[in-house]
Amino acid sequence: MMPDSLILRTGSRALAPLMLLVSLYLLLRGHDAVGGGFIGGLTAGAVVVLLYFSRGSKRIVGSRVLRFTPLVGTGLLIALLYGLAGLLLDGAFLAGGKVTLPGGLEVAASLVFDVGVYLVVVGLVVGIVRHMGYAAESQEVTLPEREDA
Amino acid sequence: MSGLLTAPFWLPLLGAVVALLARRHYHVQQAISLLTLSASVAIGGVLVAETADGAVHATQIGGWPVGIAIPFVADRFAALLITTTALAALLAVVFAMLRGEDHHVQFHPLVGVLVTGVFASFLTADLFNLFVTFEVMLIASYVLLTLRAGRAQERAGAIYIMTNLLASTAFLLGLALLYGRVGTVNLGELHAAAADPGAAVAAGVIAIAIGVKASLVPLHGWLPRAYVCAGPAVTALFSGLLTKVGVYALFRLYSVVYAGEPRWSLLLLVVAGITMLVGVLGAVGKGDMRAILAFHMVSQVGYLVLPLGLWSLAGVTAGIVYLLQYIAVKGALFLAAGTVETVTGTGRLAELGGMLRTRPAVAIGFLLPALALAGVPPTSGFVGKFMLIRASFEGAHYVVGGVAVVVSFFTLMSMMKIWNGVFWGEPSAAVSAEAGTEGDPDRARLPRVVDGIPQPPPVVFTPPRVRALALPSLAVGVATILLGLGAQLLVTLAEPAAAGLLDPSAYLEAVRGR
Numbered sequence: 230m231m232p233d234s235l236i237l238r239t240g241s242r243a244l245a246p247l248m249l250l251v252s253l254y255l256l257l258r259g260h261d262a263v264g265g266g267f268i269g270g271l272t273a274g275a276v277v278v279l280l281y282f283s284r285g286s287k288r289i290v291g292s293r294v295l296r297f298t299p300l301v302g303t304g305l306l307i308a309l310l311y312g313l314a315g316l317l318l319d320g321a322f323l324a325g326g327k328v329t330l331p332g333g334l335e336v337a338a339s340l341v342f343d344v345g346v347y348l349v350v351v352g353l354v355v356g357i358v359r360h361m362g363y364a365a366e367s368q369e370v371t372l373p374e375r376e377d378a
Numbered sequence: 379m380s381g382l383l384t385a386p387f388w389l390p391l392l393g394a395v396v397a398l399l400a401r402r403h404y405h406v407q408q409a410i411s412l413l414t415l416s417a418s419v420a421i422g423g424v425l426v427a428e429t430a431d432g433a434v435h436a437t438q439i440g441g442w443p444v445g446i447a448i449p450f451v452a453d454r455f456a457a458l459l460i461t462t463t464a465l466a467a468l469l470a471v472v473f474a475m476l477r478g479e480d481h482h483v484q485f486h487p488l489v490g491v492l493v494t495g496v497f498a499s500f501l502t503a504d505l506f507n508l509f510v511t512f513e514v515m516l517i518a519s520y521v522l523l524t525l526r527a528g529r530a531q532e533r534a535g536a537i538y539i540m541t542n543l544l545a546s547t548a549f550l551l552g553l554a555l556l557y558g559r560v561g562t563v564n565l566g567e568l569h570a571a572a573a574d575p576g577a578a579v580a581a582g583v584i585a586i587a588i589g590v591k592a593s594l595v596p597l598h599g600w601l602p603r604a605y606v607c608a609g610p611a612v613t614a615l616f617s618g619l620l621t622k623v624g625v626y627a628l629f630r631l632y633s634v635v636y637a638g639e640p641r642w643s644l645l646l647l648v649v650a651g652i653t654m655l656v657g658v659l660g661a662v663g664k665g666d667m668r669a670i671l672a673f674h675m676v677s678q679v680g681y682l683v684l685p686l687g688l689w690s691l692a693g694v695t696a697g698i699v700y701l702l703q704y705i706a707v708k709g710a711l712f713l714a715a716g717t718v719e720t721v722t723g724t725g726r727l728a729e730l731g732g733m734l735r736t737r738p739a740v741a742i743g744f745l746l747p748a749l750a751l752a753g754v755p756p757t758s759g760f761v762g763k764f765m766l767i768r769a770s771f772e773g774a775h776y777v778v779g780g781v782a783v784v785v786s787f788f789t790l791m792s793m794m795k796i797w798n799g800v801f802w803g804e805p806s807a808a809v810s811a812e813a814g815t816e817g818d819p820d821r822a823r824l825p826r827v828v829d830g831i832p833q834p835p836p837v838v839f840t841p842p843r844v845r846a847l848a849l850p851s852l853a854v855g856v857a858t859i860l861l862g863l864g865a866q867l868l869v870t871l872a873e874p875a876a877a878g879l880l881d882p883s884a885y886l887e888a889v890r891g892r
Contacts, residue, residue: 298483302398309392321441322384 234283241283248276256347257340266343270350277351281358289358297356304348311341380437382428383450385421386460386497390414394490404834407486408475414490415468418497422461429454432874436503436888444891445564449503453885454875455698456500459626462702463500466618466709467493469850473713474611476847477720478837482525492518492619499623503889505556505563505584508627509549512591516542519620523608534607541600545590552583565630566889569882570637581635585628592624593676594683595653602660602672610716613668617675618709625682625701633879634886638689647687651781654680658788667715667725667800670792671708674751677785678704684766684778693769694876699868700762703861707747707759710854714744717847718800720839723814727799731806739848741801746855748797750862752790758861758868765869815839 252272259265277295280288289295315324315338325339393414400406428435429452438447452460471489474480495515502508520542524535557563559576572578586597593601601621605613636642657677664670682704685697717740718733719725734741750759763786770779816839827833837843861868878885 298398298401302395305391305395306399309388309395312388313392315440316381316384316388319441321380321438322388323440325440 237283241279245276245279248272248279252276252347256343259343260337260339266346267350269343270347271354273347273351274354277354277358286358289355295355297352297359300348300352300355302352304345304350304352306345307348308342308345311339311345314341379435382421382424383435383437383452383501384439386418386501387450387494389417389421390490390497391494394487394494397490398484398487401483401487402831404481407483408480411471411480411486411489412468415464415471415493418464418493419461419468422457422464425452425457426454426461426871428452429457429874432878432884434878434884434888436891438891445562445567448507449564449566449889449891450498450501451503451885451888452501453878453888454871455626455629455879458698458702458871458875459500459622460497462705463496463619463622464493466705467496467615469706469713469854470611470615470618470709473614473716473847473850474609476837476843477611477716478834479609479611481834481837483831484521485525488518488522488525489615491515492522492615496619496623500626503565503885505565505568506553509546509553512549512623512627513546515620515623516546516591519616522612522615523604525612526609531607534604537600538604541590545587545597548590549584549587552580552585552587555580555583564889565634566886568635569886570635570639572636572639578636581631585631588624588627588631589649590624592621592628592683593679594649595656595676595680598653598657598676598679601676602669605672605675606666606668610668610712610719613672614709614712614716617671617712618705621675621679622682622701622705625679628683628686629879632686632689633882637882638880640689643687643689646683647775647778650680650684650687651778652680653677653683654781654785658785658792661792662788665727667718667727667796668712670796671711671715674789674792675708677789678708678751680785681763681766681782684770684782687778688769688773688775689880690769690773691873691876691880692765692772694879695869695873696762696765696769698872698875699865700759700766702868702872703750703758703762703858706854707750707858710747710851711744711751713854714740714747714848714851717743717851719814720847721812721814721844722808724808727796729806729808730800731803731809732801733805733809734801736805736809736812737848739845739852743848743851743855744801745797746858747851748793750855750858752793753786754790756859756862758858758865761862761865761868815844 252269255264255272256266256269259269277289312323316322319326325337327335328338329335393410397407397410400410432454434451434453436449436451438444438449440447467489474485480486492515495511495518498511499508499515502511520535520539523538524531553563556577559574559580560568560571562568572581590597605616608616632638654677657673657675657680660676661670661673664673682697682701685693688694715725718730721737721740722730724730746757750757753759753763763782767779767782770782
């Protein structure tokens, strides 16, 4: 892993929650404006990469939440069940519509689908970091100590 | 109807997702695979019944207006292919379970995703969506090919992935050109679009990209290199599904976008003839069962695209009959080769021999599909080939008809070479020892727990299990004889499909939602 950087670690602690909020914001506004599940998922994926850079692959591998299969599996399941719900309720696979929440807020039903996409994309980034992160770590072990470090 | 039409898409995908989440439970994964594939066969059968008398059913995904939505359309051709490929996939998965090739948490989910892509490719009537479903299928196949990562697999995987990525890029480029020229990629609006030279070039780029995936000569080099490196069950799975989707897409493209324009006939006939010849000659120099069979796959693609050049009712009917039985036959041959490899631990002809004495069921399970592949009566292969060659001569295409006959002899010779090498004569040392039944030596090295997931115990090749390995190929072998004798059934099923391709007006109306 790269040299331990105090600046990166401290900075990531402030940045990570902020980035996560932005990703959720992008996810929520996605139906009518720029954003959506995919771009939101990528932003959340950037948080994963930031965590990897600042705390090393142990942080990712040891996490109970950041695991490839559950994230991708759940995401796909949510997206699929949304499609099937459209088939059951509206007679067409993936059919959409607007849902009015109790507060008078109108939300597109496809937000459910977007949440699924969001989870899949985060899962894919986690999968990449976990696989490639391992390789970098094991290579590092065989390298000799640097004189100027 | 909407549920039924989309079911071949969401059912296997749902199975894949549940299998992915149930990754700790090996037997649950197996049950899900068997269940979804059997259900897909049944759904395909219902679709075949629903498309009697040339009826075509369509649904617009998401209930969006026609022209915006992705249409999913089932005509007889698509329905027949769904049923057949689902059956082939089912047999390959059963075989994989028997020999323990599915001992990887991602095997069953990937098979689910693969067949999702295959079925959706058959159903979609939107060329961009076809690109997406192709990718779904291919991405799953990339991982399946390299699932047991060894040096050879990695190299084969690299060739396979690079070739297909290049083809996909060309596909996308062609789509962009076509959209730029015509303004739509919806097949309902593209009928006879190729009358415009610009659109013809754009669709030609797409056709070349699909030609790579169908492995037409000269775009075939990747297939014999890549396929032999996968596990035997995966090779059988790929052989039944992947190139066939390419062939299907070529039929659809020629039927709708080119409207069967006869000016391309000569080019198509030449490509078909050369593909037959090059494939069969390539097999001559090979000394490994699956390598020989892989080259024959290339050769057979020539037969499969021959009807495009004929484009008569007799020719296309013959082509569909041939395609349907061929999917099963080729899968069965690879399964038989896989059985030989599993039992003896090798697929090289030089090390084998005399297996007819030690394992007669395996020998018969190879012989019957091999005869069908060569086109020897009374197998279904004979019926398909005879109809195809007769249609060529009726259409006064004597050269390509002659090539088809000659290539059949070469195919028979190749099959006899395998027969002599593997099954005839005195049992060789490898055949007598049956080293493969002692289990995979690699398995002992593998960790018992991967990523916190307990791995299933290694397969113990008990005598009943070894005998069962031969059953899938034997079943197809018997079926080819029965279908050869009762060939009228296949012809009756295929004729409306052929008529629907020659005159796609019912298909087009269904896509346009009228």
